[in-house]
Amino acid sequence: MAGAESVAPRFRAGDRVAVRAAYPIGHVRTPWYIRGKRGVIERLCGAFGNPEELAYARPGLPKQPLYRVRFLQREVWTAYGGSPGDTVDVEIFQHWLEPA
Amino acid sequence: MMNYRGIHDMGGLPAGTVEPSEHDYALWEKRVDALLVLLTRKGLMTVDELRRNIEGLGLDAYDKMSYYERWIYSITQTLIQRGVISIDELGRRMAEAQKRADGGR
Amino acid sequence: MPHDHDHPHDHDHRRGHAPPHRHPKRADQDDTITQWKAMEIAVRELLIEKRVISAEEVRQQVEEMDNRTSLQGARVVARAWIDADYKKLLLNDGNAACEALGMESGPYKLVVVENTEQVHNVIVCTLCSCYPRWLLGLPPDWYKSRNYRSRVVNEPRDALMEFGTMIAKDRTVRVHDSTADMRYLVLPMRPAGTDGWSEEKLAALVTRDSMIGIAMAITP
Numbered sequence: 001m002a003g004a005e006s007v008a009p010r011f012r013a014g015d016r017v018a019v020r021a022a023y024p025i026g027h028v029r030t031p032w033y034i035r036g037k038r039g040v041i042e043r044l045c046g047a048f049g050n051p052e053e054l055a056y057a058r059p060g061l062p063k064q065p066l067y068r069v070r071f072l073q074r075e076v077w078t079a080y081g082g083s084p085g086d087t088v089d090v091e092i093f094q095h096w097l098e099p100a
Numbered sequence: 101m102m103n104y105r106g107i108h109d110m111g112g113l114p115a116g117t118v119e120p121s122e123h124d125y126a127l128w129e130k131r132v133d134a135l136l137v138l139l140t141r142k143g144l145m146t147v148d149e150l151r152r153n154i155e156g157l158g159l160d161a162y163d164k165m166s167y168y169e170r171w172i173y174s175i176t177q178t179l180i181q182r183g184v185i186s187i188d189e190l191g192r193r194m195a196e197a198q199k200r201a202d203g204g205r
Numbered sequence: 206m207p208h209d210h211d212h213p214h215d216h217d218h219r220r221g222h223a224p225p226h227r228h229p230k231r232a233d234q235d236d237t238i239t240q241w242k243a244m245e246i247a248v249r250e251l252l253i254e255k256r257v258i259s260a261e262e263v264r265q266q267v268e269e270m271d272n273r274t275s276l277q278g279a280r281v282v283a284r285a286w287i288d289a290d291y292k293k294l295l296l297n298d299g300n301a302a303c304e305a306l307g308m309e310s311g312p313y314k315l316v317v318v319e320n321t322e323q324v325h326n327v328i329v330c331t332l333c334s335c336y337p338r339w340l341l342g343l344p345p346d347w348y349k350s351r352n353y354r355s356r357v358v359n360e361p362r363d364a365l366m367e368f369g370t371m372i373a374k375d376r377t378v379r380v381h382d383s384t385a386d387m388r389y390l391v392l393p394m395r396p397a398g399t400d401g402w403s404e405e406k407l408a409a410l411v412t413r414d415s416m417i418g419i420a421m422a423i424t425p
Contacts, residue, residue: 111331
């Protein structure tokens with residue numbers, strides 16, 4: 001439920017999403033290797049305080065929806081050496097995701 | 101264009117063989133860990149600030165310092181940022197601690 | 206850095222440990238005082254004087270972490286192996302499953318990922334060292350190392366081989382990068398030849414490394 005305390009979730013399990021290809025300085029929890037990549041929402045984890053704000057002793061509100069997003073390794077790395085079905089699951093905050 | 105990348109943000113970078121090393125933690129390291137747990141539990145700092153201040157280290161320092169050396173650096177930096185301790189009292193007390201240690205028991 | 210043992214062992218480190226296990230300290234740990242040790246002393250003393258924390262709190266917290274080994278995690282896994290309903294709870298709500306065994310569930314949300322014939326899971330925190338400490342104790346050095354954090358995410362099979370663990374090509378490897386508020390535990394496969402075993406006996410097979418995903422549980 002949206003309100004002052006948390007942002008409403010935009011995505012559901014199964015949705016295809018893309019991670020924004022942005023490269024700001026500062027405390028960011030979206031790993032560099034996953035930016036610009038496409039994956040599928042594995043689950044909504046809940047809403048949590050924004051680490052990009054908490055890191056600077058600010059309240060981190062409103063809470064942001066956090067998702068586990070599943071990516072095929074062969075789509076993340078050029079020349080991935082494992083099996084075609086191998087995946088990497090990454091927790092990503094909603095404001096880093098766009099529909100794909 | 102090379103996109104900005106934090107020194108800690110290392111997933112996928114070329115690296116060497118994983119050495120399965122471990123060590124029993126020294127008392128001072130356990131105390132650093134305890135400090136972080138207590139301070140975060142009491143709402144006096146967040147683990148996010150811990151991380152951000154570690155990420156602010158230069159690459160050389162990040163790789164050369166041990167895990168809990170980075171932690172005590174970061175906890176201290178955070179406490180200074182929050183005004184819980186002053187640089188002056190920190191410096192004085194560190195010198196005192198050094199003197200005590202050097203003076204022997 | 207590989208270390209020497211001062212007592213005979215026949216276990217292979219790469220298979221992980223049944224807890225607890227002692228290792229020699231690094232040189233210059235408690236004998237000399239570096240600037241960082243002086244800093245720790247200074248900060249702790251200042252905080253105690255300012256009544257922000259107490260010496261007793263520090264002592265107690267150190268003791269608590271000392272007592273925390275991977276035994277808690279092993280208990281959870283062993284229970285899931287013998288109790289199908291518990292396993293379902295564990296996979297759906299890790300925190301509730303911890304609490305059901307009278308354990309604290311920690312401030313973080315626990316996600317348990319199950320190894321099967323088709324899927325092998327491995328955990329990493331590429332950005333720092335996030336780890337389910339309340340179930341496994343403090344993370345080992347290698348988990349926090351540059352090499353592990355860099356390579357497990359893009360070369361998981363090679364990294365696992367370096368630990369002596371080979372995953373067949375027809376099994377999927379899933380890497381979980383613990384980047385935010387979740388913490389992960391791998392539910393390893395129950396080893397063959399353990400039918401009818403007690404929970405306690407089963408728990409002894411569950412190594413810390415099998416719950417991180419770089420090894421399997423011990424096969425008797």
